[in-house]
Amino acid sequence: MAKQYVCKVCGYVHTGDKAPDVCPQCQQTNCFEEKKTKRFSTDSNVYTIVYATVIVIIVAVLLSLVHSVLKPMHDENERLDTQKQILVALNQDITQGNPSQLYADIVKEDSILINGEKKVYYIATLDNTQKLVVPLKGQGLWGAIWGYVALDEDKNTIFGINFGHEGETPGLGGEIVTENFRRRFFGKHIKDAEGNLRSVAVLKEGKKAPEGQDQVDAWAGATITSTGVNDMLYNSLNQYKAILGEE
Amino acid sequence: MALAQKTKEAFLGPLNVNNPVLVQILGICSALAVTVQLKPALVMGISVTIIVALSNVVISLIRKSIPMRIRIIVQLVVVAALVTIVSEILKAFAYDVAMQLSVYIGLIITNCILMGRLEAFAMTNNVKDSLLDGLGNGFGYAIILVIVAFVRELLGSGKLLGFQIIPDSWYVANGGCYENCGMMLMPAMALILVGCVIWAHRSINEEKK
Numbered sequence: 339m340a341k342q343y344v345c346k347v348c349g350y351v352h353t354g355d356k357a358p359d360v361c362p363q364c365q366q367t368n369c370f371e372e373k374k375t376k377r378f379s380t381d382s383n384v385y386t387i388v389y390a391t392v393i394v395i396i397v398a399v400l401l402s403l404v405h406s407v408l409k410p411m412h413d414e415n416e417r418l419d420t421q422k423q424i425l426v427a428l429n430q431d432i433t434q435g436n437p438s439q440l441y442a443d444i445v446k447e448d449s450i451l452i453n454g455e456k457k458v459y460y461i462a463t464l465d466n467t468q469k470l471v472v473p474l475k476g477q478g479l480w481g482a483i484w485g486y487v488a489l490d491e492d493k494n495t496i497f498g499i500n501f502g503h504e505g506e507t508p509g510l511g512g513e514i515v516t517e518n519f520r521r522r523f524f525g526k527h528i529k530d531a532e533g534n535l536r537s538v539a540v541l542k543e544g545k546k547a548p549e550g551q552d553q554v555d556a557w558a559g560a561t562i563t564s565t566g567v568n569d570m571l572y573n574s575l576n577q578y579k580a581i582l583g584e585e
Numbered sequence: 586m587a588l589a590q591k592t593k594e595a596f597l598g599p600l601n602v603n604n605p606v607l608v609q610i611l612g613i614c615s616a617l618a619v620t621v622q623l624k625p626a627l628v629m630g631i632s633v634t635i636i637v638a639l640s641n642v643v644i645s646l647i648r649k650s651i652p653m654r655i656r657i658i659v660q661l662v663v664v665a666a667l668v669t670i671v672s673e674i675l676k677a678f679a680y681d682v683a684m685q686l687s688v689y690i691g692l693i694i695t696n697c698i699l700m701g702r703l704e705a706f707a708m709t710n711n712v713k714d715s716l717l718d719g720l721g722n723g724f725g726y727a728i729i730l731v732i733v734a735f736v737r738e739l740l741g742s743g744k745l746l747g748f749q750i751i752p753d754s755w756y757v758a759n760g761g762c763y764e765n766c767g768m769m770l771m772p773a774m775a776l777i778l779v780g781c782v783i784w785a786h787r788s789i790n791e792e793k794k
Contacts, residue, residue, distance in 0.1 A: 386652040393659060397666040404670050411677035419680065505688050 342373040421445075424471055427486035427500035428462050445471070450581055459581060460486075467491050469498075472578050476570025479562040480505045483514070483570060489528070493582050496538070499523045501567065511563030522554040528575055528582075535582060537575050540568035595706070596717035599725040606729040606779065607786045611697040616730055617775040618689050623746050626734030627727075628675070628682045632690060634723025636667045637699050641719035643667075644707040651708075660703045661694070668693045698722055733778045741769030 343357040344350070348364040357370035380389075421441040425432050430440060445462045460471035470493055474485040481504035488498040501514045513519055526538045530550030539547035540556050542564075547553035556564030575582065605611045612633075619629045643663050644651075651659050672690045675683040683690065693699065702722050707715040738744055743751035743765050755761035768774055 380650065380652045381654065386655055389650070389652055390655060390658070393662055397662055401666060401669055404673050408673050408677040412673075415676065415680040419684075 343370040344373045345369050346371060423500050423502060424460055424462075424486050427471060427488045427498045428464060428469060429488075429498040452577065452580055457577060459578060462488065470581070472574065472582075474501075474570050474574040476566050476573065478503055478506045478514075478566040479511050479560075480507070483563070483566055485567075485570070487523075487571070487575075489582075494527050494529045496523050496526045496528065503563075506563050507560070510557070511560040513557050513560065514563060514567060519557055526552040526554060528552075528571075535575060535579060537568075537572040540564045540571070592714050592717060595710075595714045596721040599718070599721035600728070601725075602790060604725045604729070604786070605698045605701070605722050606726055607783050609698075609701070611701055612726055613776070613779065615689055615692060615696060616726075616733060616779060617772050619686060620730055620734040620737055620775050620778075621741065621770055622685075622738045622744075623731065623734045625682060625685050626730040628679065629686060629689065630723070630727025630730045632671050632675070633693055633696065633698070633726055634720060636664065636671060636693055637702055637723045637726075638716055638719030640664045640667050640699060641702055641707040641715040642712055644703050645710060645712045645715035648708050656708065657700075657704070660700065664699050664703070665694050698726055729779065729782060732782055733775055736778055737769045737774060740766045741774075 341353075341355065343352045343354070345352070345361045345364065345366065347366045347369045348361065350361055350363040351373070352358055352362075352370065357372070360367050361369050380386075418438060422432050422437050424445060425437055425441055428444070430437075430444075432440075444464060445460050447458060447460055449456050449458045451457070458473065460473075462469045462471055468491055470489045472487050472489070474487060476483050483501065483503045483506065485499060485501040487496060487500075489495065490497045499520050501520065503512060503514060506512045506514065523538060528535060528537055530536050532550075534550075536551040539551050539553040541547060541553050542556050542561070543558070545553075556568075599605055602608070606613065606616060615629065615633075619625045640660070640663050644660055647659075668691065671693075672683065675686070675690065702718060706718045710718070735745070738746075739750060743749060743756075743763075751763060751765075753759055755763040757764050
């Protein structure tokens with residue numbers, strides 16, 4: 339690229355490889371100096387865009403690296419957490435002893451194929467009776483809610499239940515995990531007298547469920563989360579119709 | 586100490602006279618959410634300290650290269666990356682606590698203390714001072730969390746770090762005359778306690794002047 343030379347006296351700009359000896363405009367000698375290209379600026383658009391791109395790429399690589407290194411530990415923790423949730427649904431005390439051992443002793447995992455999809459459920463042996471544990475999945479107000487419901491041998495009476503949530507409002511929807519709420523389900527029936535699967539309705543105090551369906555009170559102030567629990571129970575139990583032995 | 590006055594100030598200031606929570610009233614929202622028990626408060630305090638110190642260092646290192654127009658975005662990206670890493674590490678090594686803190690770890694990103702320190706200090710100071718400033722502010726924040734959580738857990742559930750402190754026999758249910766203060770478990774109590782700490786802090790500092 340050709341350099342630019344500016345005359346210090348009159349400001350004449352000469353473009354070329356070398357400064358002319360005499361300025362063609364003001365006739366001065368030795369008056370040219372090289373025009374400096376503008377100092378590199380951190381405010382230019384190109385720099386800003388390149389900078390942002392580089393930063394984002396570095397961060398993305400870093401984060402995926404960290405995630406893939408820690409993934410096995412996350413999975414292990416999640417597996418243990420699932421075991422604990424199932425044990426709580428079975429009304430087992432998980433604060434004492436080794437929950438993992440207890441789980442291995444009493445719970446067996448099983449699965450069936452429904453419409454080509456593998457559905458996992460669990461069978462637990464407690465005091466020589468078999469409990470059927472069905473996983474629940476649904477939507478609360480802010481995110482996913484889930485749970486496990488343990489049924490007695492008649493595949494009808496709820497023996498225990500446990501809920502979890504991603505980020506329901508603390509003090510309102512978040513209270514579905516408390517024993518106070520879980521206890522409301524104990525002993526309820528998921529089928530009507532004819533043996534049809536009806537699930538358990540979660541209703542505001544004062545409302546009545548249709549004839550033949552058991553109901554529990556919703557958590558006051560958490561209407562949408564409670565409706566979510568209601569729908570979750572209904573939908574999830576229906577997916578497992580085949581093993582619930584509906585007559 | 587041989588440290589320059591400014592360096593000393595960067596670390597010690599936020600611990601007392603320039604405490605981010607007590608004087609600048611920053612980061613109150615998380616102080617309210619995680620202080621029901623001592624353990625999550627400790628973990629939160631440590632996490633914030635680590636993140637504010639590291640992000641201060643990173644921003645201070647690259648402060649001359651950051652384009653001014655997107656400096657806040659760059660700061661956010663750095664903080665968000667660090668928060669995500671800390672959250673991943675917590676999930677791997679302290680799963681229960683991570684679950685308990687749930688969204689609040691992620692919300693460190695929006696903790697005003699971090700943005701405040703990055704913008705006000707790290708952008709214009711060298712790495713060493715920035716590190717100390719970050720540590721000082723982190724500790725300053727953690728101290729308040731721990732004080733509030735200590736009172737709330739002790740009076741609210743009679744425990745500290747999950748261990749029963751108030752003897753069982755004191756409780757009304759067991760024939761005693763003591764009952765846990767349910768109010769302490771309410772979020773509002775965190776604000777009232779922070780208010781009390783600010784009161785004490787200001788009246789002590791007032792006397793010194």
